[in-house]
Structure formats: C-alpha cells, structure tokens
Amino acid sequence: MSESSFLAPQHQIKGQVAIITGGTKNLGGETAKELARLGSNLFLHYRSDQKQAEDFKQELNKKYPEVTIELYQGDLSDDESLKKLYSEAKSKFPKGIDIAINNVGQVIKKPIIEISEQEFDSLDDKNNKIAFFFIKNAGLNLNNNGRIISIGTSLLAAYTELYGGYQGTKAPLEFYSKAASKELLPKGITSNIVSPGPMETSFLLNSEPKQAVEYFKTVALHQRLTQVSDIVPIIRFLVTEGTWITGQNIFANGGFTSPK
Template structure:
C-alpha cells in the first residue's frame, strides 16, 4: 500500500455535517479511511452530523461528531484533542469552514468585518497550527478558500479579503511542516451549487454566475458541482501529496490568477 493511500487513515473534516464537507467524508470513507471526525458548528447542524456519523459507523468506520465555534485558538486545540481521544491522531485535516458576505464596503459594519475575519482567517490559521502540531508524519492539510481570490469584482471585500491570508498561511506552513512530510494546500472552488451560495445572491447574479465559467454548459447546474471539488480534494490528500504550498482554483474557467 502506498504511504499516501487513504486506506486505513484517520480524517478530521470541519464543516463536515452537510454539503461539501459531508460529501468529502463519504468519498474518503469509500476510499478506505478508517476513522472520520465530523466537526459541525452548532445545534442547527447537530442532527445532520449525527446522521452522517451513523452512516459512517454503519460502514465499519470509527466516526464521531464534534461541535464547536472554531473562531478561537482554544477551540481548535480542543477539536484536535477530542478527535485524538475519539478516533486517534489524524493523518488528514480538511477545513471547509467559511462565511460569505456580499456587501459594499460603505455599508459594512465593524461587527461584520470582525465576524468574517474570525471565521475565514483566524479559524483557518489556528486550524493549520493545530494540524501541524497534531497530525501524524506524512499527513495532509487542505483549506477550502474561494475562486474570488482570482477575481476583480466589487462587494466581496470581506469574503475574498478574509480568505486571501490563507494563501500565505499555506505557503508558510508547507515550509515549516515539510520536514515531517506534511503537505499543505488550499483549494478555491467557483460558486458552488449549495445553500452557502444562494443565500447571498439575487436572481440576476445567480444567472450571471451560472454562465460565467468557460465550462458552464457542461456543469449540471452551470455552477461548480461539489462532486468535482471532492475529487480534487481526494487527490490532494492522497497521490497528490507532492504538491504543497499551493492555492489551486478549481472553477471550470470562472476566474484565473
């Protein structure tokens, strides 16, 4: 078995109860993961997390649901400690947590700014820190960012702005953790066909986004399908280990750097 096979590995996924995170969990289970910790934020996602854990344990995996607001260093440290206690030291750590805000700069409040950077920047930083501290050697770290990092557009200043530091965190961590064989990457999907996207967009904006990618006509929805992102993440945490320190935009030609 390859050192970078998913088979027998232990996985932590934040935001893992629904949508992209849940599909990643199911995909890695199919490829042989032995244990998966599903993080979810609060009571609203508890039932979905518990249902997914029951599904995974029914397939013979170790699985656990862990709840928490990750916008503090202590919460990230606790998440990894609880993961280790429940299913063992992780080999793979994937952070899908994010918050989107579409709003003009002139209308953005200080509270909104602080919330965006707490979730998209601070949580990502301390997740990477704790992953570097707690992962087994030759582990894999992936953070989900956004293809808006390659866009020239109004209204997403706090969203793209709070995700962009993750590129720098990723590069630094890849250098600092590389002597243990740990790869660190970020992936930036285009607008995805999930409630995360639709809650911020007016119908005319949805119509634009569904036609903006070069390959839109070949997508099920015109948007980025989460299944396509999952296949890239699976590669990044297995045979794609040699790629490290990178932010990859996967969006069907929606934006490029």
C-alpha cells in the same frame, strides 16, 4: 474492484484518520463520504444542527460499517477552540490524525462602505483567524506525512465589487498555507488550498439573488455552477496520489477566474 485498491500502498488512506470541519453537509459532507469510501476514519466537526449531523453519521455507518466516525460539535473561534478540536480527535483516535480539512468560512456580500465593524469582525474570525489556527494546530498535531487542505475561494482572482470583506479576509489563507508547507517539510506534511468557483450548494443559493446565480453560470465551462462533485475528486487526489503537491492554491472553477 474498488477504486482504492488501485492506489499504491503509500497512497492509500484506509485506516487513517481525517478531521473535517463543517464535515456533515455540503462540500464537507461529500468529502467525508468519499474518504469513508476509501476506508478513512472520520472526526467530523459541525456547529449547530445536531440531528442532521447524527443522521449523517448513521447514514455513513450503515454504508461503511468498517469505518469509525466520531462527531464533534463546537463553535470554532480561536486558538483554544482549535486546540480542543484536535485534542478531542486524538482522544478518540489515539494513533493520531493524518488528514485535516477546513471548510469553515463566511460570506457577507456588501459594499465596503456598508460593512459594520461587527460584520467585519465576524468575517475576520471565520475566514482568517480560524484558518490560521486550524493550520497551526494541524502542524502541531498531525502524524508525519499528514495532509492539510484548506478550502479557499476563486474570488481571490476576481476583479469585482461587493465581496471586498470576504476576499480581504480570505486572502491571508494563501500565505498561511504556503508558509506552513515550507515549515512542515521535515515532517512530510503537505499544506494546500482548494479554491472552488461559485458552488451549487444551499450556502450559495440562499445568499445570492437569482440574477447573480444566473450570471455566475454564464462565465464558466458548460454554462453552469461549480458542483461539489467537481471539487471532491481534487481533495481526494491531494490526500492520496497527490502527495508531491504542497504549498499550492488550486483554482477549480471551470474558467470562472484565473490567477495571474
């Protein structure tokens, strides 16, 4: 018996539609696999690697032939590009969108005094602006009782150097998500953030020196990095049984940091 069969009818997502940005690799890709396992149809955004995205789609189609999967390539950068994302999703799935998950983000690890205006603008676009307009357009387009999940960072609870540009441009996400959770109550739409600790993906391993990665391990449970498999079940919960949770930022990092 599959796990989805144990869910109460009001918590099942079989036949629903999920938009996932960055949805073909790392956390977004593993989230897509889990929602497909539960029978959700998928509209998966990716930015550049078309072959990887198509291979990923074929993999899911083979394993879950009953699930409809559509790919969408685009450089999300402003309100208009987010409007187009949702418009294209609704054209492929006329019954509408039920789940919206945003994985877009960028890290630049530098002292504040070394960050150029161009680098700041790039951080601000990816971590702040896209986050805002993703939530805005989700609120405008999701079906009643939909779910919005934004991926944040546990560094928002860290007292540290070198991540000021990243932390500063990620911080507004918490206020956008909380405000949306109140504003969308009449439609039954929830809005939450999941904030992982340093996660063992190519994104982290290619951007951090080995000594930093080893340090991250020493300050978390079991002396290891956050795994994608630690985070996917939390996302799954928020779109199934966790429907009474809204306006929250869930820090999932094995004790790496703890918000006040």
